[in-house]
Amino acid sequence: MTQAISTPEHPPHHQAVDDFAIHCQHVNKVFVETVEGSRRWSNWFRGERRVVKAVNDVSFTVKRGEIFGLLGPNGSGKSTLIRLLSTLLLPDSGTLSIFGKDVVRHQHEIRRWINRVSVEASFFKKLSAMENLRYAARLYGLPVEEGENRAMEILRRLGIRKNKVHTPLENLSRGMQQKVAIARALMTSPVLILLDEPTTGLDPKSKRDVQKYVKEVMQTHDATIFLTTHDMEEAESLCDRIAIIDQGRIVALDTPDGLKRLVGADSMETVFFELTGKDWEEALADEDMDA
Numbered sequence: 523m524t525q526a527i528s529t530p531e532h533p534p535h536h537q538a539v540d541d542f543a544i545h546c547q548h549v550n551k552v553f554v555e556t557v558e559g560s561r562r563w564s565n566w567f568r569g570e571r572r573v574v575k576a577v578n579d580v581s582f583t584v585k586r587g588e589i590f591g592l593l594g595p596n597g598s599g600k601s602t603l604i605r606l607l608s609t610l611l612l613p614d615s616g617t618l619s620i621f622g623k624d625v626v627r628h629q630h631e632i633r634r635w636i637n638r639v640s641v642e643a644s645f646f647k648k649l650s651a652m653e654n655l656r657y658a659a660r661l662y663g664l665p666v667e668e669g670e671n672r673a674m675e676i677l678r679r680l681g682i683r684k685n686k687v688h689t690p691l692e693n694l695s696r697g698m699q700q701k702v703a704i705a706r707a708l709m710t711s712p713v714l715i716l717l718d719e720p721t722t723g724l725d726p727k728s729k730r731d732v733q734k735y736v737k738e739v740m741q742t743h744d745a746t747i748f749l750t751t752h753d754m755e756e757a758e759s760l761c762d763r764i765a766i767i768d769q770g771r772i773v774a775l776d777t778p779d780g781l782k783r784l785v786g787a788d789s790m791e792t793v794f795f796e797l798t799g800k801d802w803e804e805a806l807a808d809e810d811m812d813a
């Protein structure tokens with residue numbers, strides 16, 4: 523039987539908004555870019571700039587304990603939204619709160635309740651998975667033995683073999699490093715985990731291990747998960763609700779079945795096409811060309 527893991531930090535329970543992990547209302551974030559090929563300062567002064575509405579009047583709520591997915595093609599605003607949620611960026615307008623606390627006024631408090639996992643996670647690459655997790659445990663004030671046990675258990679559940687636990691990260695595959703990034707986020711039992719493309723670049727077996735683990739985390743931790751993905755199957759099988767984002771706007775938000783019913787479709791590809799007029803495979807191909 524799996525046992526609930528206690529969380530060292532919990533958000534306050536007394537507020538009415540407590541049931542919402544995320545409350546996002548009419549949030550906007552605009553960037554100003556130089557137009558392609560016009561990077562010279564003289565062009566900048568001549569006004570050859572482009573305003574990008576990376577997040578455009580976005581409103582949604584995420585309930586505590588939910589797995590919420592943000593599905594969209596390249597450049598649709600997913601990373602910007604994740605950076606807003608993790609307080610790395612501030613909204614230009616609108617209101618955004620995490621467990622009832624405003625991201626502009628309570629950044630420090632919020633940072634204790636969130637843990638962001640991204641492909642570019644910064645690690646000590648010369649250290650092993652175990653050493654990295656031990657370091658994270660110490661950073662979050664876990665007793666040494668508890669930290670070590672939790673690290674071992676997490677690595678085991680993620681399917682990382684014992685003989686790889688003490689190998690320097692730089693000698694592990696990218697997929698394996700990604701698993702360790704997720705493992706590190708789970709060391710602190712955060713209440714809001716932001717997973718930025720959690721399984722991109724993983725082989726099918728590792729992908730299944732990670733997805734299985736994410737589901738398990740939901741049953742054993744007091745956690746809420748907000749994940750971005752390109753993977754429609756992943757969104758459908760993992761997420762309680764999915765928001766489809768295109769050009770900074772959320773075009774639909776519902777359960778996977780609700781989204782299909784909305785447009786009378788039997789696949790998420792068709793849902794995306796019906797809502798945006800774009801072919802999903804083409805949107806992903808554009809992404810590969812941009813990358």
Ligand SMILES: Nc1ncnc2c1ncn2[C@@H]1O[C@H](COP(=O)(O)OP(=O)(O)OP(=O)(O)O)[C@@H](O)[C@H]1O
Pocket residue numbers: 553554555574575576594595596597598599600601602603
């Ligand atoms: N710091 C920045 N300065 C200028 N423009 C930016 C900046 N960050 C993002 N953008 C632009 O905002 C838009 C949304 O970008 P964002 O990275 O949020 O999209 P995404 O959906 O995460 O894409 P990807 O799947 O490639 O990560 C894009 O047009 C991008 O070029």
